Amino acid sequence: MASSSLLSLPEELLFLWHTHRLEILLSAGVLIACARLAIHWRQTRRKAVLTPPLGSPVDEKVPIVTKNDLVEAEHFVPIPTAPGAVKSAEKSGPKRVTGVKKTRRTAKQDSIDSKDGDEVTIQPLIFYFSLGGSTKAYAEQLRGVLSNNQRILEPVLHDLTEIDYDDFFVSPPKSTSANTVYFYYFLIPSYDISTELDNLLDHLKETHHDFRIDTAPLSGLAGYAVFGFGDRQEWPSEEAGFGKDAVAVDKWMARLTGGKRAFPLGMGDVRSDVEERLQEWKTGVSGILEEVSQGKGLGEGAPGAGEAIESGDEDDEDDVPAITQSKPTRPKRTTRSQTSDLEDLKGPAPIPVDFTTAAPKAMVPTTSPTYTSLTKQGYSIIGTHSGVKTCRWTKSALRGRGSCYKYSFYGIASHRCMEATPSLSCSNKCVFCWRHGTNPVSTTWRWKVDDPNDIFDGMKGAHLRKIKTLRGVPGVRAERFEEAMRIRHCALSLVGEPIFYPRINELLSLLHGERISTFLVCNAQHPDHLAALNHVTQLYVSIDASNAESLKRIDRPLHRDYWQRFLRCMDILREKRCTQRTVFRLTLVKGFNIDEEAEGYAALVERARPSFVEVKGVTYCGTSTSQGAGLSMQNVPFYEEVSSFVLALESALKRKGLDYGIGAEHAHSCCILLADRERYFLEDGDGVKRWHTLIDYQAFFECLESGKEFGPEDYVGAATPEWAGWGRGGFDPRDERVDRKGRRIEDKS
Missing domain, CATH: 3.20.20.70 (Aldolase class I)
Known part of the structure; x- marks a missing residue:
């Protein structure tokens, strides 16, 4: 009985639809119209609340209406109050919003800026990797050297095999004090086998290329410095692999910190000069830490590294821009500058001036076009x-890319x-x-x-400041920088x-x-x-x-x-x-x-x-x-x-x-x-x-x-090196020749 009633239900519904379909359609249309009118009425009322009438006074802060309540917002809406302003607004239409969006400053940036010029406390972190234990011994030795300054806290050693890289190389560690900044030391040996250093390098590389992370996530550091250990008997040059892992760490840290290399990359040969080179490197970095702790930062030019313009005597091939073809431009009308030579002017000679009756002036005043x-x-x-001015050969010699002719001829270290x-x-x-x-x-x-x-x-002060600007230039040798x-x-x-x-x-x-x-x-x-x-x-x-x-x-x-x-x-x-x-x-x-x-x-x-x-x-x-x-x-x-x-x-x-x-x-x-x-x-x-x-x-x-009287024979030096002799080119074989792109030039002789 129940099953028969279920079968008859669709027929009853179909009967009802054919009987009352006109009434159903009209009722549905009325309901839809009422709903649309209600929605339109609510929107009109919201606009009335949000937008005050033209010319009416408003509070400095305008409330924003949401579905639940009115929330006070930090938006300031300028409203013209003068009649002329009202008319102008009516004619010109909606007011155009101008300006730039203000970005929120991070706590890290505020912290860095607040320390600029103030004395700070440095917390050194020494990262090392060692298979046989020798690098760890050097790290412990370095820790003992750094713990003598009151503003430099006792260094903390970190074995790279025992830390989580995300804790240190995605963002700086959180400081225990608002006036404390971190400084990273790296003691990096190089091996011809796969080691944990490969994972570190992969992590640094991935962090740099990760679009979800800031371009320079470690810019909050006070700086960093890297020293590499290698074996020249196995790898005679950097191209052959000497110190390759240290070079890579230095490169990626420069990018992650935004160019905060505090001291040039140091390199030591474990079979010969590692003790001497490490000591020079430690002395140099310690001096930089002293300056940072005194609020001087890394010094002039450190972020850009190598901004010093060099002598025009011989333009630096590495810095010469490529020559490009451009459309001919209309020659500009030239006017004689204040630095033009009087001797170039045509016409009668100028009236002589007696300079003895007036106080002598500066040759190059700071306000003159010559000074600029x-x-x-x-x-x-x-x-x-x-x-x-810094000579181009100074930077070249610092990077081991050759010295000027005075070195070949007279033994001057450029x-x-x-x-x-x-x-x-x-x-x-x-x-x-x-x-x-x-x-x-x-x-x-x-x-x-x-x-x-x-x-x-x-002269000395200006020259040394310019040398310091070269500290962050890639390839600068630590021992030569110290010299x-x-x-x-x-x-x-x-x-x-x-x-x-x-x-x-x-x-x-x-x-x-x-x-x-x-x-x-x-x-x-x-x-x-x-x-x-x-x-x-x-x-x-x-x-x-x-x-x-x-x-x-x-x-x-x-x-x-x-x-x-x-x-x-x-x-x-x-x-x-x-x-x-x-x-x-x-x-x-x-x-x-x-x-x-x-x-x-x-x-x-x-x-x-x-x-x-x-x-x-x-x-x-x-x-x-x-x-x-x-x-x-x-x-x-x-x-x-x-x-x-x-x-x-x-x-x-x-x-x-x-x-x-x-x-x-x-x-x-x-x-x-x-x-x-x-x-x-x-x-x-x-x-x-x-x-x-x-x-x-x-x-x-x-x-x-x-x-006493003396002559040039009294200070004749050693024999001119064979590589500087006639027909041999005069390039020191201990240095490396590169082309204008920094690529090594092979010696075809």
């Missing part, structure tokens, strides 16, 4: 007329050399100068004279005329007092200053032409009697040849001073009899000012052309009875050295004659301190 231009080029201006000048002013406007229109020019000193002590202290902080040489050849400075001898005494050798370059236009010059380690005179016409065309001297001054300097140089090492520096400019001038240069050598003749191809700086001076890449000679000129000059000297020979070369600088055979081609203890162009710096200072 020079500092933009990377100079540090010392006082009112001196300057310091990373320990300071390039400076006590006078930014010059009396020439050479066509090959890379500072056209930036440094001042004059024939007489008419400025304020700074104290030599201030110049000396300023670079102790200046041993000074090249007074940056820009301008060093002997123009009236108190140059006092400055030389200060340099020699700290046993800093001096290499001074002058332009043979100030004979009186040259005659009064005291001892320098080596005295250079720029010889850019062999006759008056060529000299005027290439050096563009300001003195009217420039050729007479030039010849007087030649005679003074001959007088000094018995007391000083003297050098002719020939800068060859193709199309200016090469063709058929070997005989003329030989005549000048005969007159001055310098100890050495350096022949160097010009370096084109690529600026519009050089082009305006008539110089282009076509004026840069190839090394083969420089070599041919040197051989021609050597033959011309022999025809005059002068015995000069090629003592050394540095092909990378396009530079070749001719030396006096009688004085520098000497017989060694084995009875073989060799070139001795190097300098015994210890002997020079001993002679200087003795107070």
Whole structure:
């Protein structure tokens, strides 16, 4: 019975639908319409609450209505109150929202900023890995060295095999104090087998590439430093695997910390120099920790690492931007700047000014365009007329990528050399100068004279600050960085005329007092200053032409009697040849001073009899000012052309009875050295004659301190290294040659 009733139910429903379908459809339409009206009414009411009428006063904070209640929000809505403002708003429509979204600062960033300039407490963490236990012993030794400062807490050792990487390498550990920051040490050996270090490197790499994690999640650290242990017998170079794991850790930590490498990567050979190298590294890092604890941070330039602009003498191939083709632009209308030379102006000569009636002014005021231009080029201006700049070879030597020609010729360690000048002013406007229109020019000193002590202290301080900016450059060798902080040489050849400075001898005494050798370059236009010059380690005179016409065309001297001054300097140089090492520096400019001038240069050598003749191809700086001076890449000679000129000059000297020979070369600088055979081609203890162009710096200072007369023979150094000899290129085999992309250049010889 029940089953039959269920079967009849669909028929009853179908009957009801056919009977009352009109009423059902009308009822459903009414219900839908009522629901839509209710929804529309509720939305209209919400807008009325959220938006106050135009012109009505509102509180500074406007409530936001939700389904449940009204919640006070931090949104401020500016409403015009003046009638004119109301009309303007009505006409212009809805107000456009402008500005940028304010990002919420993290507690980590606030903590870092609050410590800037304040003394902080450092918590060192020493991470190590060891299979045999030797690295652990070095880590314990390091912990003992660091626990002597009150602001440096006792270091905590962490074996990399016993920690969770997420606790330390995804974000810094939480500090126990708001004024405490962490510093990471890494002691990393390298093995030729798979170890736990592979897992660490994988973790660092994955953290860097994880899009869910900040770009520099460890930027809250005070810094980090890595020391690697390797075996040069098994892996003779880094390319062959020496210290490969330490190199990798250093690279990934630099990225994760945002460039907070506190000290260059240290490397030690476990079979030879590991103790010495580790000690140098520890000393250097300890000094950095002291500065961080005093609130000085990692120092100038540490985050970017290597921002120091280098000397234009030889542009750094690693930093030269690629040349790109661009559309020709309309030449801009040029106006003469305040740094333009008066000698370039046409018309009547300016009225002479008597500077004795007025107080002398600064040569380079801080508010002048000259100061702005020079500092933009990377100079540090010392006082009112001196300057310091980092040479490109300094960074190259720090990274083990080769030193300048002075290292091959005279044994100068490029990373320990300071390039400076006590006078930014010059009396020439050479066509090959890379500072056209930036440094001042004059024939007489008419400025304020700074104290030599201030110049000396300023030079050293500025140079060391620039060296510190190279601390984070990848590839900088820790031992060379430590050596670079102790200046041993000074090249007074940056820009301008060093002997123009009236108190140059006092400055030389200060340099020699700290046993800093001096290499001074002058332009043979100030004979009186040259005659009064005291001892320098080596005295250079720029010889850019062999006759008056060529000299005027290439050096563009300001003195009217420039050729007479030039010849007087030649005679003074001959007088000094018995007391000083003297050098002719020939800068060859193709199309200016090469063709058929070997005989003329030989005549000048005969007159001055310098100890050495350096022949160097010009370096084109690529600026519009050089082009305006008539110089282009076509004026840069190839090394083969420089070599041919040197051989021609050597033959011309022999025809005059002068015995000069090629003592050394540095092909990378396009530079070749001719030396006096009688004085520098000497017989060694084995009875073989060799070139001795190097300098015994210890002997020079001993002679200087003795107070007795001495000559260049008294501080002749050891034999010139074989790799610097003629035909061998002059590149130190202990360094590594790289191309402009930093890739190693294989020695095909």
